[in-house]
Amino acid sequence: MDVSFWQKDLETIERQPLKKLQLKLLRETVDFALKTPFYKSRLHKVAITSSDDIKSLEDLKKIPFTTKDDLREGYPYGHLAVDLGDVVRIHTSSGTTGIPTVIYHTKSDLDNWTDLVARSIVATGATKKDIFQNMMSYGLFTGGLGLHYGAERVGLTIIPAGPGNTKRQMQLMKDFRTTLIHITPSYLLHIGSKLEEFGFSLKDFVLKKAYCGAEPYSGNTRKKLEKSFGIDVYNSYGLSEMNGPGVSFECVNKCGMHTWEDAYIMEVIDPKTGKNLGEEKEGELVFTTLRRRATPILRYRTRDLAFIYKGTCRCKRTHRRISRITGRSDDMLIVNGVNVFPSQIEEVIMKIPEVGNNYQVYLEKEGALDKLTVKVEIYSKMFTGDLLQLDSLKEKIINELRAAIILTPAVELHEPGVLPVSEGKAKRVADNRQKI
Amino acid sequence: MKLTQISIFLENRKGRLYDVCSLLGKKKINIRALTIAETEEFGILRIVVDKPAEAVRALKDNGFMANLTDIVAVEVKDKPGGLAAILKILSDNNINLEYMYGFVEKAADQALLVFRFDSPDKAIEVLKKNKIKVIGKEDIKNL
Numbered sequence: 203m204d205v206s207f208w209q210k211d212l213e214t215i216e217r218q219p220l221k222k223l224q225l226k227l228l229r230e231t232v233d234f235a236l237k238t239p240f241y242k243s244r245l246h247k248v249a250i251t252s253s254d255d256i257k258s259l260e261d262l263k264k265i266p267f268t269t270k271d272d273l274r275e276g277y278p279y280g281h282l283a284v285d286l287g288d289v290v291r292i293h294t295s296s297g298t299t300g301i302p303t304v305i306y307h308t309k310s311d312l313d314n315w316t317d318l319v320a321r322s323i324v325a326t327g328a329t330k331k332d333i334f335q336n337m338m339s340y341g342l343f344t345g346g347l348g349l350h351y352g353a354e355r356v357g358l359t360i361i362p363a364g365p366g367n368t369k370r371q372m373q374l375m376k377d378f379r380t381t382l383i384h385i386t387p388s389y390l391l392h393i394g395s396k397l398e399e400f401g402f403s404l405k406d407f408v409l410k411k412a413y414c415g416a417e418p419y420s421g422n423t424r425k426k427l428e429k430s431f432g433i434d435v436y437n438s439y440g441l442s443e444m445n446g447p448g449v450s451f452e453c454v455n456k457c458g459m460h461t462w463e464d465a466y467i468m469e470v471i472d473p474k475t476g477k478n479l480g481e482e483k484e485g486e487l488v489f490t491t492l493r494r495r496a497t498p499i500l501r502y503r504t505r506d507l508a509f510i511y512k513g514t515c516r517c518k519r520t521h522r523r524i525s526r527i528t529g530r531s532d533d534m535l536i537v538n539g540v541n542v543f544p545s546q547i548e549e550v551i552m553k554i555p556e557v558g559n560n561y562q563v564y565l566e567k568e569g570a571l572d573k574l575t576v577k578v579e580i581y582s583k584m585f586t587g588d589l590l591q592l593d594s595l596k597e598k599i600i601n602e603l604r605a606a607i608i609l610t611p612a613v614e615l616h617e618p619g620v621l622p623v624s625e626g627k628a629k630r631v632a633d634n635r636q637k638i
Numbered sequence: 639m640k641l642t643q644i645s646i647f648l649e650n651r652k653g654r655l656y657d658v659c660s661l662l663g664k665k666k667i668n669i670r671a672l673t674i675a676e677t678e679e680f681g682i683l684r685i686v687v688d689k690p691a692e693a694v695r696a697l698k699d700n701g702f703m704a705n706l707t708d709i710v711a712v713e714v715k716d717k718p719g720g721l722a723a724i725l726k727i728l729s730d731n732n733i734n735l736e737y738m739y740g741f742v743e744k745a746a747d748q749a750l751l752v753f754r755f756d757s758p759d760k761a762i763e764v765l766k767k768n769k770i771k772v773i774g775k776e777d778i779k780n781l
Binding site: 592 | 644645646647649675677679680682684698701702703704705706707
């Protein structure tokens with residue numbers, strides 16, 4: 203199979219020089235991190251006051267982990283390491299409460315990110331001849347813009363379709379002879395199931411490849427998608443705290459996702475003990491940014507579970523590969539590619555006086571897509587007997603949830619005492635989705 | 639005079655209306671009028687009963703969400719145009735009607751109607767001035 207590269211020297215760098223490069227970049231990153239109030243205090247506590255205290259990659263282990271809650275505590279400027287004037291873009295992602303995680307980017311940060319995405323695209327064999335329909339959200343969510351700029355750099359023809367409006371997606375795919383799409387796996391399944399209904403058939407398309415990410419899916423679902431569409435499906439991994447897409451990406455060999463180790467130090471830890479698990483053992487992915495100036499993050503606990511493959515890939519890239527994501531080590535839900543924490547939902551509905559004590563977050567599949575329903579009990583003293591009041595209460599809950607979690611959930615109102623009473627958070631969530 | 643209507647929140651699940659009616663039956667409470675306002679997932683049952691205070695107590699004790707509302711019940715001639723005549727009076731006097739429903743009735747030549755106004759006292763005054771019979775608390779027990 204033909205193997206192309208975007209930055210061949212970096213992508214095929216030998217392990218020893220790669221480690222040397224990582225150390226150099228880590229030291230730079232630590233110096234930048236020390237400019238932020240958060241890391242200044244955190245690193246001083248472990249006696250790291252300058253990059254001189256980082257003498258080898260082993261010294262990384264002296265640095266405590268950074269969690270999503272740490273990022274939240276620093277909101278909005280606690281993690282900013284450069285002058286705000288040098289920041290050219292802000293992305294945020296869902297936090298465990300109403301306070302999101304914010305990531306700042308300088309021009310060079312975006313430039314580096316774009317190169318990582320460009321590498322990923324070229325690694326799958328895509329070229330400037332490809333017509334790329336990007337069905338991920340544009341905006342604060344990094345999936346859309348991340349792939350967009352990488353594809354533009356490689357020179358692909360981009361159709362910035364964004365998600366949804368399935369019939370129009372099909373029309374665009376047909377009219378512009380789309381060869382490559384970026385999409386959540388459940389939305390691709392959805393498109394497959396709706397072709398006939400919207401008057402299309404696979405013969406209308408010349409699709410060759412799909413990049414699937416933003417939610418977990420199995421190897422079997424990949425095979426199913428590849429077979430039913432007659433395409434290659436490439437697995438993509440990223441998170442906004444680490445820029446977004448382009449952290450780890452599959453090459454033409456589709457045998458695990460190469461993590462760009464000249465941009466991230468990757469670790470897999472036991473989520474309970476924090477102990478490093480090395481390769482081939484499943485645990486929580488932990489990343490350290492190596493090239494980001496505006497928001498350096500050290501040893502970020504992603505809560506995503508995966509393992510690192512041993513050995514090298516036939517494509518000659520020396521960057522190690524991770525498995526597909528098998529789950530989470532926290533209670534975060536991924537709903538049609540959007541990350542939602544049950545605590546975000548709780549925070550919203552418990553502020554509404556008409557809502558009683560009990561609620562339930564209910565997830566199910568509606569066709570190939572996820573459906574999120576928030577069931578709430580009405581606080582009986584707030585019941586006025588007015589139908590319009592209940593309708594507007596429902597509307598209010600939907601609007602406030604939409605503002606907090608980006609998704610638009612269905613809301614059901616219930617009598618007090620009907621929903622299951624739970625002692626802990628876990629039972630508040632009923633996930634009846636079949637894994638894909 | 640004003641009467642009391644009970645509004646009860648009903649989830650759209652099997653047997654819920656039966657639960658309300660059987661509870662009231664057991665408590666020997668007689669439903670004089672009822673209507674259901676509904677959406678896809680839930681409804682509000684509105685009833686006028688002979689013993690509203692007892693009914694609400696029983697309902698709340700049994701976990702129902704119930705609330706009391708003032709309504710006005712009037713007697714009209716059970717013939718074409720009977721309701722229209724009343725609505726004209728209300729309209730001419732700028733009385734705003736929120737909703738209304740019909741009443742169970744035994745006397746043959748009269749129909750009874752239940753109205754929910756945003757200003758019930760003003761409505762009663764207007765109706766009485768126009769010689770429309772407004773049903774009182776004692777009347778409801780004897781219907």
